[in-house]
Amino acid sequence: MIPMQRTVIFGATSAIAQEVARQLVVRGGALYCIGRNSAKLDALLADLRVRAGSGQVIGGEEADLNDLTRHESLLLSAEKALGGLDALLVAQGSLSDQKSCEVSPDLTVREFNTNALSAISILTLAANKMEAQKAGVLAAISSVAGDRGRQSNYVYGAAKGALTIFMEGLRNRLTKVGVSVVTIKPGFVDTPMTASFDKNGVLWSNPEIIARGIVIAMEKGSGEVYLPGFWRFIMLVIRHIPSRMFNKMSL
Secondary structure: OOOOOEEEEEOOOOHHHHHHHHHHHHOOOEEEEEEOOHHHHHHHHHHHHHHOOOOOOEEEEEOOOOOHHHHHHHHHHHHHHHOOOOEEEEOOOOOOOHHHHHOOHHHHHHHHHHHHHHHHHHHHHHHHHHHHHOOEEEEEEOOHHHHOOOOOOHHHHHHHHHHHHHHHHHHHHHHHHOEEEEEEEEOOEOOHHHOOOOOOOOOOEOHHHHHHHHHHHHHHOOOEEEEOOOHHHHHHHHHOOOHHHHOOOOO
């Protein structure tokens, strides 16, 4: 099991990341949380400090993670506050409005930045640190949407697909020096991001269950993880639908 006593979470105010933070604190870990929404971040830090034991470090700061120039200083702040770094989770993201993106190149690029490039920037910096220390775990929340482009969300899916491929290459590089790279692929999750969706059906999960899976995957250094696990089989089927048939479907 990989020790996760000192963890930094980027995008910490997302519903899933908040649950991950709570579960890590209960396990006795020190945390540094970075999020864009200052009110949500303050509430999260206050909640974590109530749950933490004496001597447990709980810190954080507000930041717009689309500002790539801040990533290095944020990472340094986290490392200084925690006294080192065992684990890093990248959790920021936004569910793109596909129709709006189709008429706005600027919005499409901004969504790609939020869901892929900002994460890739953070992971690049953190990978070099962990490669030098020859230990640690890097994790990022991608999505099952990145497994195949679909008309209903291909901007979001393309960004998550890019993140997934980046993580795969990073894993191939860092495994040799003892650093684990974990790609998280959740399916449908009941969060504020999916508030407008019809959530009837058995495929929906909740943030607490997904967070539990993330913590376990990071401790094990599991590589690529679908959450819940049945999504691996669903996406296996979807990926293997012939293109001629797939292009006639409305997915």
